[in-house]
Amino acid sequence: MSEAEARGRGEIWIEKYRPQRLSAVAGxxxxxxxxxxxxxxxxxxxxxxxGPAGVGKTTSAMAIAREVYGDxxxxxxxxxxxxxxxxxxxxxxxxxxxxxASFGGYDxxxxxxxxxxxxxxxxxxxxxxxxxxxxxxxRFILSCNYSNQIxxxxxxxxxxxxxxxxxxxxxxxxxxxxxEEEGIEITEDGIxxxxxxxxxxMRKAINGLQAAATxxxxxxxxxxxxxxxxxxxxxxxxxxxxxxxxxxxxxxxxLDDLLTEAGLGGGDxxxxxxxxxxxxxLDDRATVRLLERVGETDYRISQGANERLQLEALLAAxxxxxx
Numbered sequence: 545m546s547e548a549e550a551r552g553r554g555e556i557w558i559e560k561y562r563p564q565r566l567s568a569v570a571g572x573x574x575x576x577x578x579x580x581x582x583x584x585x586x587x588x589x590x591x592x593x594x595g596p597a598g599v600g601k602t603t604s605a606m607a608i609a610r611e612v613y614g615d616x617x618x619x620x621x622x623x624x625x626x627x628x629x630x631x632x633x634x635x636x637x638x639x640x641x642x643x644x645a646s647f648g649g650y651d652x653x654x655x656x657x658x659x660x661x662x663x664x665x666x667x668x669x670x671x672x673x674x675x676x677x678x679x680x681x682x683r684f685i686l687s688c689n690y691s692n693q694i695x696x697x698x699x700x701x702x703x704x705x706x707x708x709x710x711x712x713x714x715x716x717x718x719x720x721x722x723x724e725e726e727g728i729e730i731t732e733d734g735i736x737x738x739x740x741x742x743x744x745x746m747r748k749a750i751n752g753l754q755a756a757a758t759x760x761x762x763x764x765x766x767x768x769x770x771x772x773x774x775x776x777x778x779x780x781x782x783x784x785x786x787x788x789x790x791x792x793x794x795x796x797x798x799l800d801d802l803l804t805e806a807g808l809g810g811g812d813x814x815x816x817x818x819x820x821x822x823x824x825x826l827d828d829r830a831t832v833r834l835l836e837r838v839g840e841t842d843y844r845i846s847q848g849a850n851e852r853l854q855l856e857a858l859l860a861a862x863x864x865x866x867x
Contacts, residue, residue: 595707598745709744810851
């Protein structure tokens with residue numbers, strides 16, 4: 545077995561390199577500082593973490609538990625995923641049973657409810673009452689992608705922390721550290737490609753690195769794009785500029801390459817168009833026209849329209865405007 549193959553058979557790196565302490569959480573210095581103050585003063589309120597995937601919400605919750613309880617953290621920390629267990633019975637049974645149990649010398653136990661925005665309205669109402677009932681010996685940490693899906697009575701009982709996408713420098717630094725720990729040779733264009741593909745999601749960057757490390761001795765741009773659901777920004781730019789120049793046939797051929805050769809889905813193309821629009825070598829007017837068409841196409845696809853047909857219509861509209 546080669547060294548590259550051996551790297552793919554060990555631990556999952558997103559768990560192996562999950563920060564154990566709050567101070568090691570990447571990219572959120574202000575949030576980490578406030579959370580460390582709560583822990584240091586032993587004055588932890590209910591918390592609501594909101595933001596996109598892979599930005600440190602679950603990691604922060606687990607790090608708090610480790611710092612509060614030390615080696616006993618697993619016995620005093622209950623993690624539930626609301627997207628799997630979203631009914632009112634979960635709130636009434638599992639949460640209440642854990643909240644009622646003895647807590648062995650600690651002032652409170654922690655219940656971490658991930659993807660809390662997937663809870664039904666009835667379940668959230670029951671949760672609100674449970675938070676009141678067990679406020680003396682239980683602290684809740686709720687995590688969600690969309691805080692507007694959490695009812696106001698719960699939000700008002702929590703200190704709200706909004707986690708934004710991680711900046712590129714934070715992702716790049718963490719990727720470099722893991723590559724060094726694992727003895728992986730990684731090029732700068734490989735790091736840039738991982739940062740671009742991750743789009744602020746640390747999990748995606750680490751998974752991409754682990755997958756790319758199994759493909760050869762060196763992780764470079766080509767290896768990263770080969771295993772991630774992304775293509776080089778230049779390919780997207782070429783397709784768009786070709787359409788804006790009025791050559792619909794050539795632009796359609798480039799779209800076909802992205803969908804068939806690169807294996808991108810319609811949503812992937814839209815995402816990369818949106819992310820890269822302002823980095824293309826286009827004037828402001830052309831960029832605005834592009835974003836307007838991207839928004840229309842994204843909405844139609846989200847409503848169930850045919851992806852290829854809508855993307856071709858987008859390119860046709862850009863080409864017609866060039867005439």
